[in-house]
Amino acid sequence: MQPDQLISVSEFCVHHHIEITFVQTLEQQGLVDTILVEQSVYVQPEQLPRLEKFVRLHQDLAIHPEDLDVVDDLLERLERLQSQVTRLQNRLVFYEPLES
Amino acid sequence: MDFIDYYSILGIPKTASDEDIKKAYRKLARKHHPDLNPNDPEANKKFQQINEANEVLGNAENRKKYDQYGKDWQHAEQFEQARRQQSQQRQQSSTGNTGDYDFSDGFGGADFSDFLSSMFGQEGGGRQRSTFRGQDYQAELHLNLRDAYTTHKQTLTVNEKNIRITVPAGIENGQKIKLAGYGAPGVNGGPAGDLYITFVIADDSRYKRKGNDIYVDEEVDLYTALLGGEKIIETLDGKVKLTVPPETQNGTKVRLRGKGFPIYKKDGSFGDLYVQWQIKLPTNLTDEQKDLFRKIASL
Numbered sequence: 001m002q003p004d005q006l007i008s009v010s011e012f013c014v015h016h017h018i019e020i021t022f023v024q025t026l027e028q029q030g031l032v033d034t035i036l037v038e039q040s041v042y043v044q045p046e047q048l049p050r051l052e053k054f055v056r057l058h059q060d061l062a063i064h065p066e067d068l069d070v071v072d073d074l075l076e077r078l079e080r081l082q083s084q085v086t087r088l089q090n091r092l093v094f095y096e097p098l099e100s
Numbered sequence: 101m102d103f104i105d106y107y108s109i110l111g112i113p114k115t116a117s118d119e120d121i122k123k124a125y126r127k128l129a130r131k132h133h134p135d136l137n138p139n140d141p142e143a144n145k146k147f148q149q150i151n152e153a154n155e156v157l158g159n160a161e162n163r164k165k166y167d168q169y170g171k172d173w174q175h176a177e178q179f180e181q182a183r184r185q186q187s188q189q190r191q192q193s194s195t196g197n198t199g200d201y202d203f204s205d206g207f208g209g210a211d212f213s214d215f216l217s218s219m220f221g222q223e224g225g226g227r228q229r230s231t232f233r234g235q236d237y238q239a240e241l242h243l244n245l246r247d248a249y250t251t252h253k254q255t256l257t258v259n260e261k262n263i264r265i266t267v268p269a270g271i272e273n274g275q276k277i278k279l280a281g282y283g284a285p286g287v288n289g290g291p292a293g294d295l296y297i298t299f300v301i302a303d304d305s306r307y308k309r310k311g312n313d314i315y316v317d318e319e320v321d322l323y324t325a326l327l328g329g330e331k332i333i334e335t336l337d338g339k340v341k342l343t344v345p346p347e348t349q350n351g352t353k354v355r356l357r358g359k360g361f362p363i364y365k366k367d368g369s370f371g372d373l374y375v376q377w378q379i380k381l382p383t384n385l386t387d388e389q390k391d392l393f394r395k396i397a398s399l
Contacts, residue, residue: 045233045291048233049233049236049293052235053135056133056135057133057135057136060129060133060151061126061129061130061133062126071136075135075136075138078138079138082138082139083274086273086274087274089273089274090272090273090274090309091310093303093308093309094308094309094310094315
């Protein structure tokens with residue numbers, strides 16, 4: 001992928017008023033993937049919503065970058081459980097009589 | 101436009117210190133943050149209120165202005181307008197921006213209350229030139245079971261924009277689809293976000309769905325159940341004639357292959373329909389009928 005199709009991490013950090021080290025920490029924790037092109041660091045556009053979510057969690061809730069992987073893990077679990085609840089609710093309808 | 105009490109939103113007294121405001125904001129934000137409450141529009145709304153309250157009370161200058169005008173904020177607006185006009189007259193070459201506040205980050209500046217914008221102005225943008233993708237929107241589409249049975253078109257209104265979508269037959273309750281590019285517009289010409297639609301399918305009083313199969317209870321009178329006969333039943337696909345074999349027991353299930361729910365995005369494929377016979381005993385028997393039943397019982 002060409003750099004013009006990628007998001008420059010330094011531009012992203014300027015826009016969101018965060019340090020480059022923030023993205024580096026996320027990268028080290030395996031939360032986002034970065035790409036090095038001619039000594040500049042980029043992220044793929046698909047990574048942007050995820051990256052922005054981490055920025056919001058960090059800035060709005062003062063969550064330390066090192067702790068974001070725990071939050072991310074718990075959110076993933078929450079999402080899985082919500083899907084499971086929906087599936088079970090769909091099945092429960094089958095066994096419970098409808099209230100008229 | 102109603103007066104918004106930012107102190108009560110944060111649950112703090114008017115005498116609260118800056119530290120108290122910060123603490124209250126953090127506590128409520130952790131509880132209602134949209135990223136921690138996915139698919140919860142109430143939490144999103146609440147977080148916006150908390151954020152707005154923090155934008156005002158967390159800034160000494162804004163707080164002073166808010167405290168000064170309080171419920172008479174309309175006068176503050178008039179005052180601010182007059183002040184802006186005077187300022188513009190003095191600096192005719194100025195750009196006209198009235199505040200340093202940037203409410204466009206995070207969850208969308210457009211959602212902040214008119215109250216806030218009327219007090220402090222909301223035209224502060226323009227400092228960034230980078231292009232960024234717009235935020236994603238979440239929406240719910242409510243259907244009934246019969247709607248979900250056929251592929252059909254629906255028009256959604258999201259942020260005052262009508263979007264016509266095709267809902268494929270067989271969609272499930274809780275299923276989510278993504279419409280790329282139908283979210284918030286990007287920043288400085290960046291790509292728009294996506295729209296996620298969650299389908300909420302109401303239960304049906306007659307048909308019960310389990311995956312792609314449908315279950316239905318059908319009454320059959322005692323005599324047909326005993327002696328056999330035919331019964332016409334309604335399915336989602338029209339009427340079907342079924343043979344009731346003699347001596348059919350109560351609760352017997354009959355499977356009609358391919359008469360169930362359409363399989364999502366598999367044209368022409370359907371689940372099965374299960375009909376469960378519910379034998380209805382006769383009531384208000386005449387003396388003659390009772391005698392006949394006694395005779396049968398004694399045979």
